[in-house]
Amino acid sequence: MAHRIRFGAEATEIARKLAVGIAEQAADRDRERRPPADELAALSDSGLLGITVPARHGGAEVSVAVLTEVFRTLAAADASLAQIPQSHFVFLDALRRQGTREQQALYFARALDGARFANAQTERGGRTVTDDATALRRSGRGRYVLDGVKYYSTGALFADVLVVRAVLPDEPPLPDGSPPKALAYIDRASPGVAVEDDWDGMGQRTTASGTVRLERVRVRASEVIPYNALFEGPTTYGARAQVLHAALDAGIARGALAAAVTAAGRARPWFESGADTAAGDPLLVQRAGELEIAVRGAEALLREAAETIDAAERVPSADATARASIATAAAKVATGRAALEASSALFELGGTRSAAADLNLSRHWRDARTHTLHDPERWKVQHIGRWLLQGTPPPRHGQL
Numbered sequence: 008m009a010h011r012i013r014f015g016a017e018a019t020e021i022a023r024k025l026a027v028g029i030a031e032q033a034a035d036r037d038r039e040r041r042p043p044a045d046e047l048a049a050l051s052d053s054g055l056l057g058i059t060v061p062a063r064h065g066g067a068e069v070s071v072a073v074l075t076e077v078f079r080t081l082a083a084a085d086a087s088l089a090q091i092p093q094s095h096f097v098f099l100d101a102l103r104r105q106g107t108r109e110q111q112a113l114y115f116a117r118a119l120d121g122a123r124f125a126n127a128q129t130e131r132g133g134r135t136v137t138d139d140a141t142a143l144r145r146s147g148r149g150r151y152v153l154d155g156v157k158y159y160s161t162g163a164l165f166a167d168v169l170v171v172r173a174v175l176p177d178e179p180p181l182p183d184g185s186p187p188k189a190l191a192y193i194d195r196a197s198p199g200v201a202v203e204d205d206w207d208g209m210g211q212r213t214t215a216s217g218t219v220r221l222e223r224v225r226v227r228a229s230e231v232i233p234y235n236a237l238f239e240g241p242t243t244y245g246a247r248a249q250v251l252h253a254a255l256d257a258g259i260a261r262g263a264l265a266a267a268v269t270a271a272g273r274a275r276p277w278f279e280s281g282a283d284t285a286a287g288d289p290l291l292v293q294r295a296g297e298l299e300i301a302v303r304g305a306e307a308l309l310r311e312a313a314e315t316i317d318a319a320e321r322v323p324s325a326d327a328t329a330r331a332s333i334a335t336a337a338a339k340v341a342t343g344r345a346a347l348e349a350s351s352a353l354f355e356l357g358g359t360r361s362a363a364a365d366l367n368l369s370r371h372w373r374d375a376r377t378h379t380l381h382d383p384e385r386w387k388v389q390h391i392g393r394w395l396l397q398g399t400p401p402p403r404h405g406q407l
Contacts, residue, residue: 009121010054011065015073018058022077025053030084034367040212042204043088047165051121056092059099064115071247071320072313075254079309082258083265086374087213089255091162094126097248098170101190104244105232114192117168124192125166127157127219137404143173143189143226151231153191153199153224163202164215166195171221172234181235188234191226199224210370210377238403241328245405246316246335250309253335255378256342257309260302263350263371267298270357270368291356298349305338305345312338329400332407336387343384346375382406 012018029046036043050056059074060066074096082089095118102114118124132140141155153173163169171193174186181187193200199222206216237244274285282288315334319327350372354361361368390407393399401407 009052009057009119011119012054012058012067014067015058015069018055018067018069018073019076019080021053021055022080025049025055026080026084029081029088033085033088034370036085036213037087037370038367042164042215043085043091043213044165046085046088047091047123050088050092051123054119054121056095056121056123057115057119059096059103060115060118061103061111064111065119066115070313071250071316072310075250075309075313078251078254079258079261079306082255083262084258086255086259086262086371086378087211089258090211090214090378091125091165092123093248093251093255094128094161094170095124096251098124098126098190098192100244100247101170101232101234101237102192104242105236107229107232110192110229110232114168122167123162123165124168124170125160125162125195127160127163127169127171127221129157129159130155131158139172139174139188141171141173141221142176143171143191143231145177146225149228151191151226151228153193153221153226155221157219157221159206159216160202160219161214161216163195163219164204164217166202169193169195169200169202169219171219189231190234192230192232193224193226197224208377210373210375212370212373238405241323241325242403243316243319243323243328243331245403245407246312246319246328246331248405249339249382249407250312250316250335252378252381253309253312253339253342256339256346256375257302257306259371259375259378260305260342260345260349263346263353263375264298264302266368266371267295267349267353267356270353270361270366271295273360274356274358285356285358294352294355298352301345301348305341308334308338308341325400329394332401333391333394336391336401336407339382340384340387340391343375343379347372347379350375 062068146152171191201220203218276282280288312334316331319331390401
């Protein structure tokens with residue numbers, strides 16, 4: 008039975024304590040591509056996986072500001088492990104918005120008990136990332152059959168529940184002629200489900216982001232919720248999902264900068280500086296100061312985005328949710344840039360010694376470069392610019 012967290016302050020304190028243990032073998036796990044089974048068990052036991060469950064269902068119902076700080080803290084210790092529960096909280100949010108009372112009671116209770124939810128959304132065969140071929144077809148009253156293949160299924164290897172995005176070909180088409188979509192919440196151990204440990208990315212190496220194959224998986228209607236309805240009307244659904252990605256990048260940036268400080272402490276000063284230590288080199292001091300400013304600025308934008316989402320959820324409106332999406336887009340761009348800059352510049356502060364393979368400091372940059380590929384910042388900048396100059400509200404989808 009997982010610990011039951013009651014308050015936001017308790018959640019952040021538990022995250023800080025958990026991060027200490029997670030960080031201890033993070034470099035070794037990355038080097039060996041060793042899945043964090045024990046660390047994920049500790050995460051489940053900690054109670055953190057249930058902190059967004061609504062109070063009426065027994066959860067702490069923490070603010071977005073608290074949730075992002077939990078993610079930032081964990082990511083500073085190990086970005087791979089921190090990414091695994093990102094979709095967990097996204098799909099709990101989907102249940103909060105579209106689940107029936109019975110579905111909420113069932114799945115929220117499981118989350119409070121430490122169950123892990125993982126995504127099975129993305130496919131490779133469509134023209135864009137939004138195209139799905141995986142189908143949920145009717146098979147009698149209140150029954151479906153699920154078939155398809157999903158990739159980049161972060162955390163699926165260690166999930167208790169897989170959340171699969173699928174088209175509903177038997178339902179009336181949407182106004183644009185496309186079939187509606189649904190999210191199916193299925194047990195990881197269901198017959199017909201196969202999860203492959205085949206993720207081979209250069210970074211985020213231990214996220215268990217493998218392939219999920221679904222063959223004639225039986226699904227009950229009680230395990231299905233609407234997907235398209237999540238984006239009908241003003242919503243913070245996409246902003247909530249994206250602010251967690253921004254928190255991961257902010258954590259990577261802070262973790263890389265902390266590693267840079269340690270590396271600088273081991274480095275020798277450049278002979279022209281006249282300094283006794285590398286940390287006394289005025290040019291190195293200047294670079295460190297610039298990095299701290301960049302990381303602090305990104306962290307500040309992250310906090311602002313989280314607070315803007317919280318405000319939009321307290322008093323929902325089209326303007327408030329648009330502002331939440333724009334604030335989140337700005338945070339995502341800034342945190343991504345800070346993560347890439349800090350993880351690269353740490354070698355400037357650490358010198359040649361910091362490139363030693365046994366230190367594995369490259370994982371910070373590899374994690375940053377890999378994670379920031381999820382959704383291009385160029386489009387977020389476009390939406391920010393259009394909103395600023397033309398007052399154009401951002402589109403409603405899962406990336407804003």
